[in-house]
Every structure is written in structure tokens, then in C-alpha cells.
Amino acid sequence: MKKVILLILLFTFTIIGQAIACPNCKDAYTPGSTGASIGESYSWSVLFMLLMPIATVTFISLRIASAAKKNRNTDL
Numbered sequence: 001m002k003k004v005i006l007l008i009l010l011f012t013f014t015i016i017g018q019a020i021a022c023p024n025c026k027d028a029y030t031p032g033s034t035g036a037s038i039g040e041s042y043s044w045s046v047l048f049m050l051l052m053p054i055a056t057v058t059f060i061s062l063r064i065a066s067a068a069k070k071n072r073n074t075d076l
Contacts, residue, residue, distance in 0.1 A: 001065075008058055012051065 008054070012054060
């Protein structure tokens with residue numbers, strides 16, 4: 001179980017690194033200008049949209065695994 005969680009975290013951090021490197025987020029606005037906050041907001045929205053499906057699938061999978069483990073322990 002710990003290996004699965006470690007792999008999920010590794011995958012998540014890999015995606016974050018790629019999303020932060022988005023050309024639209026980096027090159028569209030110059031740092032320090034008023035438009036930079038728009039670019040940063042856009043970057044965070046991309047990260048949020050990428051992470052929510054992963055978080056949802058992870059949460060549902062952990063709930064199913066927990067319920068199966070409880071059910072297996074009560075069958076003994």
C-alpha cells in the first residue's frame with residue numbers, strides 16, 4: 001500500500017512540474033507586470049484541473065480498498 005501511495009505522489013509531482021512549464025503560462029506575461037497575476041492564476045487553474053481527477057480517483061480507490069479490507073476482516 002505504501003508503494004502505491006509513493007507512486008501516486010511521484011506521478012503527481014511529475015505532472016506539476018510539466019504544468020508549471022506550460023508555455024502559455026510562462027511566456028504570455030512578463031514577470032512583475034499587472035498581467036503576470038493573470039498568468040499565475042491561469043497556471044494555478046491548469047494545475048487544479050490536472051490534479052482533481054487524480055485526487056478523485058485516488059480517494060475512491062482508497063475508499064474501495066478500505067471497505068474491502070474491512071469486509072475481509074469481518075469474514076474471518
